[in-house]
Amino acid sequence: MAPTAFARSRTDPDPARAAGRALSQRSAALVIPTGEPYAPFPSVSNSGESLPAVRTPADLGQCALDRSSRCFRPPLMAALPGGFTRRAAHIAFVYGGQLWRVPAGGGEALPLTSAEFIASNPVWSPDSQSIAFSANRHGNADVFIMPAKGGEIQRLTTHSQADTPQAFTPDGKSFVFASVGATSGFVGYKLPLGKPGISPLFTKAPPAAESVVTDGKGENVFFLGAGGIEKVNLLTGAAATIPFTAEVAYDLQGEMRWFFEHVWRMTQQKFYRKDMAGVDWELYKQEYAKHLPHLRHGGDLAELLSEMAGELNSSHMGSSYQPKITTGDATASLGLYYDHAHTGPGAKIADYLKTGSAGRADSLLRPGAIILAVNGEPIRADMDIHPLLNKTAGQPVRLSIQPAQGSAPVEEIVTPEPFVNGLLKAHDRWVAQRVQLTDELSKGRLGYIYIGLMDTKNYQGFIHNLHGRCADKEAVIIDIRFNGGGNLSERLIADLSAKSAGQSVDREGNVLGEVPSSRWTKPSAILANSWSYSDGSIFPHLYQHGKLGPFVGDPVPGTGTSVWWIHLLPGGRLQYGIPEIGRKSADGRYYENTEDHPDVLVRRSPDAIEEGRDEQLKVAVSTLLKQLDKQP
Incomplete structure (x- = not known):
């Protein structure tokens, strides 16, 4: 059986950013940077050979898997940008925006370009002495050429549109590149090397061709678009349409088996605890694999993967399936x-x-x-x-x-x-009611800020309200109930943990503000509940650990992990989450599966919810006012 190469980047969770397509004159093998012996995107080697392992600072590698044990969808391959090419005894590839060269038989990979610009789409000359590539060295994407062993980089094109190298002519005396523009479409040019003169070869009116490849000899370029396959001779510019018929043998069960195997292995290699939280992960693979023959739908597979992931008892895990629905209800x-x-x-x-x-x-x-x-x-x-x-x-x-x-x-x-617009406006109304309630209960002494997500938009609102509407308040209540998470807790802690080092005053002695003026130096309190998720659970943990103020509300389950979402079908229709990074307290314990208890426990009763009463906020106001009244 012909083997299949698998790979993924250790440093970048998105394989499409970390890897590229490999074109070999002898095969269609794929080699991608990886830090593991398995990765998400397969490609069958037509020659039946596997390219050997190579090494870079990111630990390049590949392994083989018998193709009878898996099924894959070609559209997954389309997500990989051009970045690999093999010629003679060496492989040129792009990693981290730099152009690299490595012996095809294995060895140390050497960088050919610096990180000052982003390179892509390397193409070898027929004699293997030069490499052409695209780069944004001067802002726009132009074509450059350099010695294959490294050295002086020469600029070949100066178009205002993005230029991409396609191939050298077989004699190596000219070079073919394509220029892409929103109005001009996809235009191919032939450029003589070492002398002036440029001539157009082909033009594809907008929209441009969906896919472009050259043959192994560099004599022809092939377009794959909505109209079929078109061949253009790179020497003469002559074009011809290639008739073809194609049938897809779709193996649903094989695809589900491959997804299952893929997800299981990725979880084994990426789960934030190397001991798999004490779970026998191999055993559960065997137990859940028994159900694969009975699955008939993507939703069934998502449910099975979620059930298996549940054995690890971790947040940010599980699978979801979103079918394409164009005729559904829309109230x-x-x-x-x-x-x-x-x-x-x-x-x-x-x-x-x-x-x-x-x-x-x-x-x-x-x-x-x-x-x-x-x-x-x-x-x-x-x-x-x-x-x-x-x-x-x-x-x-x-x-x-x-x-x-x-x-x-x-x-x-x-x-x-x-309907979603109504929900957003209802949310704004809910927040406005709590701003008003806080002001009434405290007689104008306290401010209130709600943070629904730990993201940039909410942080901008937090800063705007903290140093705007709440600037003259004696203290502030930060509400993160129902927070959906993100990555903001450390910044919030920094903003709320400052101590006053002085004041800014005018010549009349009027106090204009505290020093530092960009951080909150007055008392605060937080509101949190069991729906404070992910980074929304880390924030109350850090706040309480730093003794910044009273924590009021419900106990908060620890869900402090960072997740990598694997998109298994185009458009995110089938995805699976793996928590890759855990958080630990100063005592070495994971936040995950622990619980932070509030300083003042206040449960939300069904009656209070139905009647619109916010008992937790009322207690937070009274608790903070008592603290203020005790200050000298």
Whole structure:
């Protein structure tokens, strides 16, 4: 059986950024930088040979796997940028944006270019003495040439558009490159080496060809596009269309077996604990593999992979499958809250979003009013309003409304918006209510800031509010309940842990601010709950460990790992997560599967949630005020 080369980069979790396609005159073998004996993208060697292992600072390598034991999809290969080529006794490849050269028989890889610019798409000359490549050395992507053993780099093109090397002519006297532009499309040129003159060879009008390759002799270039395969002779520019028929033998079971094997091995090699948390991972492979013959759908496979991952009892693990749905339901939002205690016909309004579709000042969609029909379709007592709003986002709808005052029904035209927009506006309303509640309960002494994700946008909002709306407050409450995680906890700790070293004053003695002015030097408290996830669980741990202030709310489960998501099908339709990096406390214990207990425990009761009461925030306000009142 012909072996298959597998590889992945140790330093970069995205193989498409760390590797490239290898074209050999004898085979279609693929060699990719890797730090392990297994990696995600396979390629069958037509010659039945495996290229030997090589070494770079990132530890290059490859291994073989009998192709009868796996199935792969060619589109996965399309995600790999051009970056490898083999000629005679050496291999040229791109890693980390640099051009490298390594003996094909194995050995030390030597860099040919510096890290001052990004190189790509190396192409060997027929005599193996030169290598042409594309680089952004002068800003734009141009074609350069250099000796294969290293040395002076010569610029060949100066186009304003991106240029990519394609091939040398067989005699080595000319070079063919392609220039790509949004309006000009894909244009090929022949450039004589060592003398002036440039001539166009071919033009592919926009959109450009989807794939371009040259033959082993460098005589022809082939385009693969929507219209089929086209061949252009690099010496004469003559073009011809190649007729072909193609059939795909799709082995669903084989594909699922390969995905299963791939995920199991990646988990074994990448899981953040080398001891696999004491789990017999080999045993569970055997146990779950028994179910593979019975799977018939991507959703089945995602469920099986998730169940197997669950044996490791770690956060950020599992698989998901998102089928392509183009005809699914899409309920729109009117920006209304409904009274679920209403039992009669229609949908009774309990509240509304001022920024929602029903928020305009002259609308009758107010608490107490009842929507009786949508576009003439009555809302019966045994149904909900949402089916009648399906796929109506952005389209005016006619509502029959019984006003809250009890007068005769009237009609009103309203344009619903996508449901997700309503959710975002409901979130903004929830935050605004807590800002107001904090101000009322503290009589203006305390500020309130909510952080929903540990990302740049939320950090910008945090800084804006901390040094803007909350600048004159005596203390601030940071709320990370329901936080979805990210990577922000260390920066937040730095901003909240400063001590005042002085004050800025004007000539009248008025205090203008604390020093340092860019960090918070006053007291603070945090709110967290069991939904504070990932970095949202690390933050309260660090905050409490640093004794920065009271932690109020629910216990927070430790979910402090960093995840690598493997996309197994195009578009992320099937993906699998592996926590690669763990977090440890100063005492050496992992955050994962531990629990941080608040200084002040306050449970959220179902009644309080239903009635809209925030007991946790009330306790946080009273706790922080007591701390302030104790200060001298």
